[in-house]
Amino acid sequence: MTQTAIPYHFLRGGTSRGPYFRREHLPADRETLTEVLLAVIGAGHPINIDGLGGGSAVTTKVAMLSPPSRDDCDVDFFFAQVAVDKREVDYRPTCGNILVGVGPAAIEMGLVPARDGETVVRVHAVNTEAVIETVVQTPGGKVAYTGDYAIPGVPGTAAPIRLSFMEAVGSVTGALLPTGRLRxxxxxxxxxxxxxxxxxxxxxxxxxxxxxxxxxxxxxxxxxxxxxxxxxxxxxxxxxxxxxxxxxxxxxxxxxxxxxxxxxxxxxxxxxxxxxxxxxxxxxxxxxxxxxxxxxxxxxxxxxxxxxxxxxxxxxxxxxxxxxxxxxxxxxxxxxxxxxxGVVRTARLLARGEVLIPEAVWPGAG
The missing domain is CATH 3.10.310.10 (Diaminopimelate Epimerase; Chain A, domain 1)
Known part of the structure; x- marks a missing residue:
């Protein structure tokens, strides 16, 4: 075996898309994690020909989910923005579009149980410490992806997902106006x-x-x-x-x-x-x-x-x-x-299975 297989779900969230992983399936240390994500996306090439990326900043995003570290949340969401044509990964920001897919992904991965009708998933955005309440359509206890809600930038319609960002001010800097001035x-x-x-x-x-x-x-x-x-x-x-x-x-x-x-x-x-x-x-x-x-x-x-x-x-x-x-x-x-x-967006599960990376990058968790 010359490659390492990593379980993943691949979702469109809003007007972005990318792989969603369980954090436990990835390396714990940041340096190795970065190398793994670069390989997954195929970063360093304008169209990411050797990975899952799509040659655009909106298609080189990664979501990593884990059980909540806060009592008032249902799931932790750790985000990574992988560069397109450079071998760089930025862990500082979060991404609201990829966040749209966190609720469905957490349910699909078994991290959050689904209710009949609607399932509220409170998300802890680890990068910025924000809390976001998402409402996912789950008739019969299954995530619904089809619906009649349209968002510009995505063809067709899908089931609506409502998001309320509860702690949005000062997400990174700690202040509404980080310079202390309006202009x-x-x-x-x-x-x-x-x-x-x-x-x-x-x-x-x-x-x-x-x-x-x-x-x-x-x-x-x-x-x-x-x-x-x-x-x-x-x-x-x-x-x-x-x-x-x-x-x-x-x-x-x-x-x-x-x-x-x-x-x-x-x-x-x-x-x-x-x-x-x-x-x-x-x-x-x-x-x-x-x-x-x-x-x-x-x-x-x-x-x-x-x-x-x-x-x-x-x-x-x-x-x-x-x-x-x-x-x-x-x-x-x-x-x-x-x-x-608050915003209303849509998401869709596009694929699930295993993504393969060279074993030399990371031999796996064990």
Missing amino acids: DVIDGIEVTCMDVAMPVMMARAEDFGLTGYETQAELDANGAFFERAEAIRLRAGEMMGLGDVSKSVTPKIALLAPPRNGGTITARYFMPWACHPSMAVTGGQCIATCTILPGTVADGLPAGLGALPSPVPVGIEHPSGTFEVVVNHERQGDGIAVQSA
């Missing part, structure tokens, strides 16, 4: 650095000489934009207390513009070295919060918010459609206190 100016560009489910550096598209309505392909081809934006992102990472982020996918980048298709705001979200084809669940929560908080770079861009009472639905227009986030909050003077952010 900062870096290299002549006004930005808002915020941490709600994901640290994000947000700016107006027009300040970069863009409209904010460009397609994913147009933005990905704009090398001059990425060169300038990355320099600003690196400085923002330092100011947010994240240190050297040159090899980290956080903070992410978002460009904002007025809506034009009936939504609340338009956004282009970057991962951060490529434009997201739609919208990240975690990034969407941060953008939605920025949109309703007075004094940020989003001021004057949203349509129809006014003084809407909580909860506030925020429709974020993105390259594939519109993504809605419902923000529960309390007004506190000129600011807000975010209590939770």
